[in-house]
Amino acid sequence: MADTLHAAGPASDHGHHSATGLSNNKLAMWLFLGSECLLFGGLISTYMLYRGRVSDGPHPSQVYDIPFTSVSSFVLLMSSLTMVLAVTAAQRNDDSKTNLWLTVTALLGATFIGGQVYEFTTFYREGMGFTTSLFTSSFYTLTGFHGVHVSVGVILLLATVGIIKRNKVTGNKAESVELVGLYWHFVDIVWIVIFTLVYLIPA
Amino acid sequence: MAIIERPSSDVATTATTPATVTPTSSQGALKRPVSAKGWREWLFTVDHKKIGIMYGVVAMFFFIVGGVEALLIRLQLAAPEGRILSADQYNQMFTMHATTMVFLFAMPMAAAFANYFLPLQIGARDVAFPRLNALSLWLLVSGGIVLNLAWFLGGAADGGWFMYAPNSGPVFSPSNGVDFWTLGLQIAGIASLIGSINLIVTVLNMRAPGMTLMKMPVFTWMILVVQFLLVFSLPVITVALVLLMFQREYGATFFDVSAGADPLLWQHLFWIFGHPEVYVLILPAFGIISEVLPTFARKPLFGYPFVVFSGAAIGFVGFGVWAHHMFAAGLGPVSVAVFSIATMAIAIPTGVKIFNWLLTMWGGKIWYSTAMKFAIGLVVLFTIGGLSGVTHSVAPSTTQQTDTYYIVAHFHYVLFGGMVFGLFSGFYYWWPKVFGRMLDERLGSWNFWLMVIGMNMTFGPMHILGLQGQPRRMYQWTEARAGEGFFNLGFWNVVSSIGSFILAVGVLFFLINVWKTWRTGKQAPLDPWDARTLEWLTTSPPKAHNFDRIPVVHHLDEFFHRKYEEDTATHTMRPVTDGASLVEEEVRNADEHIHLPSPSYWPLMLAVGISTLGLGVLYGVPVMVIGAAMVLLSSFGWVLEPSVAPETDFEDPSHGDGHTKEIAPLG
Numbered sequence: 001m002a003d004t005l006h007a008a009g010p011a012s013d014h015g016h017h018s019a020t021g022l023s024n025n026k027l028a029m030w031l032f033l034g035s036e037c038l039l040f041g042g043l044i045s046t047y048m049l050y051r052g053r054v055s056d057g058p059h060p061s062q063v064y065d066i067p068f069t070s071v072s073s074f075v076l077l078m079s080s081l082t083m084v085l086a087v088t089a090a091q092r093n094d095d096s097k098t099n100l101w102l103t104v105t106a107l108l109g110a111t112f113i114g115g116q117v118y119e120f121t122t123f124y125r126e127g128m129g130f131t132t133s134l135f136t137s138s139f140y141t142l143t144g145f146h147g148v149h150v151s152v153g154v155i156l157l158l159a160t161v162g163i164i165k166r167n168k169v170t171g172n173k174a175e176s177v178e179l180v181g182l183y184w185h186f187v188d189i190v191w192i193v194i195f196t197l198v199y200l201i202p203a
Numbered sequence: 204m205a206i207i208e209r210p211s212s213d214v215a216t217t218a219t220t221p222a223t224v225t226p227t228s229s230q231g232a233l234k235r236p237v238s239a240k241g242w243r244e245w246l247f248t249v250d251h252k253k254i255g256i257m258y259g260v261v262a263m264f265f266f267i268v269g270g271v272e273a274l275l276i277r278l279q280l281a282a283p284e285g286r287i288l289s290a291d292q293y294n295q296m297f298t299m300h301a302t303t304m305v306f307l308f309a310m311p312m313a314a315a316f317a318n319y320f321l322p323l324q325i326g327a328r329d330v331a332f333p334r335l336n337a338l339s340l341w342l343l344v345s346g347g348i349v350l351n352l353a354w355f356l357g358g359a360a361d362g363g364w365f366m367y368a369p370n371s372g373p374v375f376s377p378s379n380g381v382d383f384w385t386l387g388l389q390i391a392g393i394a395s396l397i398g399s400i401n402l403i404v405t406v407l408n409m410r411a412p413g414m415t416l417m418k419m420p421v422f423t424w425m426i427l428v429v430q431f432l433l434v435f436s437l438p439v440i441t442v443a444l445v446l447l448m449f450q451r452e453y454g455a456t457f458f459d460v461s462a463g464a465d466p467l468l469w470q471h472l473f474w475i476f477g478h479p480e481v482y483v484l485i486l487p488a489f490g491i492i493s494e495v496l497p498t499f500a501r502k503p504l505f506g507y508p509f510v511v512f513s514g515a516a517i518g519f520v521g522f523g524v525w526a527h528h529m530f531a532a533g534l535g536p537v538s539v540a541v542f543s544i545a546t547m548a549i550a551i552p553t554g555v556k557i558f559n560w561l562l563t564m565w566g567g568k569i570w571y572s573t574a575m576k577f578a579i580g581l582v583v584l585f586t587i588g589g590l591s592g593v594t595h596s597v598a599p600s601t602t603q604q605t606d607t608y609y610i611v612a613h614f615h616y617v618l619f620g621g622m623v624f625g626l627f628s629g630f631y632y633w634w635p636k637v638f639g640r641m642l643d644e645r646l647g648s649w650n651f652w653l654m655v656i657g658m659n660m661t662f663g664p665m666h667i668l669g670l671q672g673q674p675r676r677m678y679q680w681t682e683a684r685a686g687e688g689f690f691n692l693g694f695w696n697v698v699s700s701i702g703s704f705i706l707a708v709g710v711l712f713f714l715i716n717v718w719k720t721w722r723t724g725k726q727a728p729l730d731p732w733d734a735r736t737l738e739w740l741t742t743s744p745p746k747a748h749n750f751d752r753i754p755v756v757h758h759l760d761e762f763f764h765r766k767y768e769e770d771t772a773t774h775t776m777r778p779v780t781d782g783a784s785l786v787e788e789e790v791r792n793a794d795e796h797i798h799l800p801s802p803s804y805w806p807l808m809l810a811v812g813i814s815t816l817g818l819g820v821l822y823g824v825p826v827m828v829i830g831a832a833m834v835l836l837s838s839f840g841w842v843l844e845p846s847v848a849p850e851t852d853f854e855d856p857s858h859g860d861g862h863t864k865e866i867a868p869l870g
Contacts, residue, residue: 027407028331031403035435042443049465130455163842
């Protein structure tokens with residue numbers, strides 16, 4: 001895997017020499033993701049501070065449906081697998097497989113978002129509005145931010161499929177797919193942290 | 204010339220290979236323009252130098268705006284029971300003065316220097332992502348506009364620049380000022396984040412062959428450290444701003460103590476960003492004078508690695524001292540002790556730098572140009588501010604000083620005496636490089652001395668005012684409680700207000716100098732200061748492609764070492780050629796096929812889209828939808844356009860001056 005990645009390197013920065021051996025695009029993506037860690041760090045800290053402050057509203061343990069969220073978490077984690085398949089297909093220059101796996105990844109991501117929409121609606125019906133308590137505000141803000149990240153990821157995946165299909169990639173195709181993949185895996189990893197801290201550890 | 208750097212022989216000779224990807228047609232809704240003329244040349248440019256100049260113009264504009272706000276504050280306090288401003292206006296004035304100076308002057312002005320000189324100092328032809336660079340600029344402009352729109356729409360933000368709860372809430376800030384403030388800062392924050400990623404990639408990936416990290420100019424090093432600070436601190440304030448926005452717009456209660464919230468949450472989030480931010484402000488100035496002092500002392504920088512590593516150390520430790528802004532908040536003895544000690548520790552690398560600068564000047568043949576005067580001014584005034592800073596690290600002392608004018612005195616000494624003097628030093632040092640004309644030294648001298656006198660008269664008395672207990676942010680003082688004799692508050696407030704106008708006249712002299720230079724300034728020689736770094740190895744102003752050929756670097760201070768050689772017998776440096784002939788030699792041996800990215804419409808479009816999307820939070824869903832549509836459209840346009848306009852769009856393939864177009868890194 002490492003060799004394949006390396007092999008994709010030289011062409012991806014248009015032959016301009018790069019002192020780190022990483023292409024500009026990839027280095028920038030890593031820096032962006034590093035920054036995102038702090039963004040989610042701040043949101044998670046806020047949630048951890050406020051998860052017990054429920055006022056008159058429901059307590060976390062009364063609303064969370066762990067089996068349901070476990071299934072949607074599983075779906076999201078599987079999308080990382082299909083993303084990897086898409087990246088390897090792109091590195092083999094196999095457009096149809098790349099598009100197939102990107103589409104599957106997008107569908108799995110969309111399924112996760114569907115699950116989140118369902119979950120939010122259910123919570124709302126159970127009396128858990130955005131402003132009900134500090135717990136609900138921080139819960140919706142944290143998971144909502146993650147949901148927006150997944151949605152942006154789905155758009156990126158589908159846009160990549162469209163651009164590859166029309167053969168209009170302006171840079172290195174394999175690397176473009178890989179960059180979307182980096183973002184996608186990051187969003188998945190953040191979800192593992194959120195799922196553990198928010199749902200599994202009792203408040 | 205006692206200190207000599209020996210040349211090293213291990214120079215990487217990485218040859219740049221030809222480009223591989225050539226897009227065949229324009230894609231997206233708008234064709235990528237081949238070139239742009241007139242105002243379009245600036246609006247759609249992706250050239251780091253033009254972007255740098257625009258950053259500078261925008262920052263200077265906001266420096267004047269923030270300065271006028273400061274003068275109004277000083278007018279209000281010049282006499283007892285001041286009537287110039289109402290209490291409400293006064294609150295808006297000091298909030299926007301600080302916000303403007305920090306986010307719309309200091310950071311953009313540092314970005315101006317970084318954008319312009321960083322690629323030149325590392326021997327690159329542009330930044331890594333030219334279009335993102337333009338996007339940063341336009342987002343910053345949008346953020347500045349949004350922040351200041353509030354003045355005309357019911358009143359500006361009025362909760363103080365660190366916007367503590369409950370001042371940020373609807374009870375104490377009923378106008379929309381804080382709403383515009385949160386939005387404007389988020390937009391400006393995106394600009395800084397994109398800019399910082401861009402510059403880090405540029406430094407790490409695009410240095411000229413042979414330029415190892417430890418051969419980089421100190422200015423580039425400091426900018427690199429600053430960008431890392433920004434990458435990891437901006438997201439934290441973004442969280443704080445988002446939470447505040449959700450509280451004000453959508454009814455959440457994140458900072459509402461009556462609803463059970465923790466008021467310290469905002470303080471922690473703000474200062475985890477806010478403290479690295481002060482190093483974001485000062486380190487670029489440290490970088491600038493680390494270029495200026497050696498040049499005008501005609502000696503290499505004393506202890507280059509120490510200056511570099513203490514800069515990095517300041518960056519690291521800077522992330523671990525934020526709670527010293529909260530000593531009065533009741534954090535508990537353990538936290539206070541830890542943050543106290545960490546804060547004292549940060550004085551060590553700072554002190555190291557000061558001693559290095561002093562020793563750089565020691566024994567040098569000092570040329571007291573205006574740039575040098577400002578640099579020495581920084582060393583002196585920053586040291587004063589740094590010392591009062593150390594007194595803040597002593598928590599029991601701070602509980603007395605907190606929220607008094609003593610604090611105001613401290614941070615103006617480090618920010619005005621430190622940062623602003625550094626930036627002015629940079630103006631005088633690099634003006635001939637950027638505009639090809641020399642700023643007038645006589646006016647410069649007036650500029651410097653008036654600023655020194657004005658700044659010490661304005662901020663010096665604030666130490667006394669603060670220790671006498673005058674709280675910051677109070678909008679009036681009364682004769683009855685002003686005290687008597689030497690410590691009379693009235694006297695020192697008058698001195699301070701007079702000082703602020705002397706300071707303003709000093710700045711005015713700079714503007715006159717700029718105007719005069721623009722009209723009748725004399726042509727600058729190619730190497731007016733006998734400089735040391737690569738940005739002088741090209742014409743002034745530099746050509747669009749920066750260097751006629753990419754320099755191969757063998758030394759720290761490469762340009763200096765091309766002009767001077769070591770006399771082995773006496774261990775002194777003797778000149779072998781001069782800067783102008785070196786530049787001429789580069790022109791004679793110019794590369795062919797120099798590759799530059801074409802201008803692009805999308806950075807401006809995307810910035811407008813993002814801002815519209817943000818304003819949708821205030822003006823409703825339809826505005827948000829329009830903004831989102833613009834963002835989506837511009838993103839696709841951005842992704843789909845080739846990095847240069849298609850071959851067929853160019854009229855003359857030789858491009859007139861012998862340079863053919865080529866593919867640049869994708870922006």
